[in-house]
Amino acid sequence: MDSIYQFNAPLFNSENFSLSQLQGKTVLIVNTASKCNFSVQLNALEKLYQQYKSNGFTVLAFPCNQFGQNEPLDNLAIKDFYQEQFNVSFEVFGKVMVNGPETHPLFNYLKSHTRGISQNRAIKWNFTKFLINSQGQLVARYAPRTKPETLKQVIESNLLQAAKLSAARGGKKVPSKIPLFTSAKA
Template identity: 80%
Template sequence: MDSIYQFSAPLYNGENFDLSQLTGSTILIVNTASKCNFSVQLTALEKLYQQYKHFGFTVLAFPCNQFDYNEPINNPDIKDFYQQQFNVSFPVFSKVMVNGPEAHPLFNYLKAHTRGIAQNRAIKWNFTKFLINSEGQLAVRYAPRTKPDTLKQVIESTINDATNNGAFQFAKV
């Protein structure tokens, strides 16, 4: 069975990151952009990451300049900007294309396994979110307008499924 673990991508600093390093983790993949109106979601994504990282959850930010040129920052400076402006500590990758002939293979895989707005496979805007289960399979795709804090229940459920079929339960916060 295929999964996201077959892919790798360069981090903002050019270092290659093999997604198989995340085997067993629950992952939220997001195409980001610092100048997008949705960029405030980076702060909310960091809160989710901090809340659940000890349970095997991570967020992966893939900056994309494909939508209205909302990611003008150069790769070496992206992580610094995300840290300074949004306090981001989760992995930030080099800029990618998410649609078209130059789309990163990971995003081609994600689009092939789900549909978005109006049942279209193409990614329509920045901050489209893909929740990946502990087996590297796409669980759910979320639209850019979906606020990260609304994902807590499904993240907890996905983490619970990975830990003895729900034997672990989160305290209500």
């Protein structure tokens, strides 16, 4: 089955990270940039991560310098900046290309499975978001202007579906409602 689990990517410290480690998790993949006007979204992404990580949710930040040269920092400085300015604790990867001949294979996969603005496959700007379900498949693509906090309902829906799948695989009775989520104020 086609999924993100077939890919690896270097973290900010050059350590190789296999996305297969994320099996069973709901994942939000975001191409980021520290100097972008949308970088304030890192705060909201961290809040989502903190709110839902215990339920099997994670965020992956993939810095990219392809749009307006908004990511001039090196990988270690990016991680430091994200932590100091936005208190980011989710995974931050090394810089990647998301368009063009040197596009990271993960982003080729994501773009081949969805279209963005004007039905175009190319990523148009920083902070394009891709929601991945617990089986590693792309659920949806969101534009840079989409505020992370507006994704709560779809994240919760995917986490609930993952919990039901997990219960069914374990031979447990699948309840109609699973009270996993609290409505924490963002």
